[in-house]
Amino acid sequence: MSALASLLRRELALAWGRGGGPLFACAFYAGVATLLPLASSPEPQRLASLATGAAFATLALASLLSLERLFERDYEDGALDLLTLGDAPLEAVAAVKCLAQWLATGAPLALLAPVIAVALGAEPRFAPMIFASSLLAGLGFAFVGGAGAALALGAKRGGVLIAVIVLPLFVPSVVFGAGAIDALASGLDWRPGLVLLLAYCLAAVGLTPFAMAAGVRNALG
Amino acid sequence: MITGLVIESLAVERGGRRLFADFDLTLRAGEAVALTGANGAGKTSLLRAVAGLIRPLAGIVRFQGAAGAVEAEDARSAGLHLLGHHDGLKTTRTAWEELSFWSAWMGPAAGGLERAVEAFELAPLLDLEVRRLSAGQRRRLALARLAASPRSLWLLDEPLAPLDAARRARFGGLMAEHLSGGGLILAAVHDPLPIPARAAVIGEAA
Numbered sequence: 006m007s008a009l010a011s012l013l014r015r016e017l018a019l020a021w022g023r024g025g026g027p028l029f030a031c032a033f034y035a036g037v038a039t040l041l042p043l044a045s046s047p048e049p050q051r052l053a054s055l056a057t058g059a060a061f062a063t064l065a066l067a068s069l070l071s072l073e074r075l076f077e078r079d080y081e082d083g084a085l086d087l088l089t090l091g092d093a094p095l096e097a098v099a100a101v102k103c104l105a106q107w108l109a110t111g112a113p114l115a116l117l118a119p120v121i122a123v124a125l126g127a128e129p130r131f132a133p134m135i136f137a138s139s140l141l142a143g144l145g146f147a148f149v150g151g152a153g154a155a156l157a158l159g160a161k162r163g164g165v166l167i168a169v170i171v172l173p174l175f176v177p178s179v180v181f182g183a184g185a186i187d188a189l190a191s192g193l194d195w196r197p198g199l200v201l202l203l204a205y206c207l208a209a210v211g212l213t214p215f216a217m218a219a220g221v222r223n224a225l226g
Numbered sequence: 227m228i229t230g231l232v233i234e235s236l237a238v239e240r241g242g243r244r245l246f247a248d249f250d251l252t253l254r255a256g257e258a259v260a261l262t263g264a265n266g267a268g269k270t271s272l273l274r275a276v277a278g279l280i281r282p283l284a285g286i287v288r289f290q291g292a293a294g295a296v297e298a299e300d301a302r303s304a305g306l307h308l309l310g311h312h313d314g315l316k317t318t319r320t321a322w323e324e325l326s327f328w329s330a331w332m333g334p335a336a337g338g339l340e341r342a343v344e345a346f347e348l349a350p351l352l353d354l355e356v357r358r359l360s361a362g363q364r365r366r367l368a369l370a371r372l373a374a375s376p377r378s379l380w381l382l383d384e385p386l387a388p389l390d391a392a393r394r395a396r397f398g399g400l401m402a403e404h405l406s407g408g409g410l411i412l413a414a415v416h417d418p419l420p421i422p423a424r425a426a427v428i429g430e431a432a
Contacts, residue, residue: 011330015316015323022318083312086279091331092303226280 009093009101016105019078026071027110031117034067038121053126057135057190060122061183064114064139065175068146071110072171073164075102075154076221085221099217100210103151111143127190134189138182141202145178148209155220177205228305228378229255230290231276231410237284238271245271246429249285251412255378258401258411258423267429269414270310273381276412277308289379304333306379313368317357321348321367324356325374332375342373345400346393361388369397372404380404382413386420394420 020026041059042052079085088098118139119132127135153171157163185198230253237247245268253259263269274280276287278298289301296305315324325348329339343349346366351359359367365388372380380401386394398420401411405421413419 008331008333011327015319015327018319018323019316079314081312082314082316083310084314084316086274086277086308086310086312087314087328088331089279090277090302090306090308092333 008091009097012088012093012098012101013105016102017109020071020105020109026074027113030067030070030110031113033070034063034114034117035121037063037066038125041125049126056122056125056127057131057186058183059125060118060127060135061139061142061179061186063121064118064142065146065172065179067114068111068143068150068175069168069171071106072150072154072167073157075106075151076158076217076224077154077163080158080221080224085225089221089225095218095221096214099151099155099221100148100214103147103210103213103217106151107144107147111147112140115140115143131186131190134186134195138185138199138202141199141206142178142182145202145206145209146175148206148213149174149178152209152213152216152220155217155224158220158224178202181205227291227408228289228296228301228410229292229408231379231412232288232290233272233276233285234288235285236272236275236282236287238268238275238280239283240268240271240280244283247284249428251426253379253410253412255408255410256405258405258413258419258421259426260419260423261412261414261426261428262416263414263428269428270383272428273308273310273383273412273414277306277381278302279308301379305377306381307332307372307375307377308381308383309368309372309385310383313364315356315364315368318355320353320355321359322352325352325367325370328371329374332371332377334374335376338374338376342370345373345396346370362390362393365389366393373400378409380409380411380413382411384415385413386415386417 079088089095115136119135122135123129123132150171153167156170157166160166181198181202185195185202188198189195233249233251236249238245261269271280275282287298289296289298326339346369348367348370351363356364369385389397402421405411
């Protein structure tokens, strides 16, 4: 267990270390969100109707950014070889890496999501809900994205391949997450959306480590 | 604890090309084998097949322990070290962070880190980022993992290449100590090992 804990610490340190990857993801998120009013219309009324949906869709895009390095870095420098020789199964290694991805990148993005939604014109009282569903969706993005990253491991132009594999799989979390916020805004029951989002995330956490381990073994062999 | 390694009629194919076939090797506790062969003969692939990283085309790799056969999965998760061309060290982390992480991952031993630092003279390097190390220093850091986490089978791929003469001799002493403690060493080399080792040649038939 302590080996997995030290792997988590190492992953977090690498994510936040030199280069500050999560900050780039946040900057990208803010940048794309800034383009939106320029591209559509700066009219507050129209913008406000788009705000939460746009914040959620761009969150999904920003979550893609650092996925390419999730396994690739350890694959290139041989660390993945050695990680398979530890006491912990490869499935656990993959899960810990995705958990670190969520904590290092997903959580800062989730903090930024309500700021962006409010800046685009969403009502500030929805901010906690936007944060909660973004944080939860980020967990799903990290694990489903990890599966894509493991499948694309060793492929040329892996980053684009990951995006193509993973974006369709992000659909449920975008639908449920943005739907829950929308329901709250329209005074409907927001719980079903959030519960479905939770179910999606739990399924991702439970199932994708097996896919990731298989993908990694395939790439190494 | 692994006390024996048996490789029977192993065949490995990489990228559609047969590297070697019908390779047999038996390694017992206290024995070292120096594996030689031309570039591209499959030395690295053999070590990776023993470590379970690549699936052989045919043949079998068996591990033995003091109390009979050991499951390959158990042997690989607790009984062997692999040192390859790619050492898995992160360039932006310090030598100490990397050594202590890998020691924790491979199964720490009481006093193992201190022994490893002393054996490979790493003390002045510990605060440096890995990218600041020279090739030889970096290799010493990679090798230090062998001393930090005791595992009986060492699979070494060109372990000596970047080391200077004094460090080679010193590592030779460490290998001899490992063997006398019941360890096993399978090393792919071009230069002779600084310890008595049985020779095995790979890829002659091809």
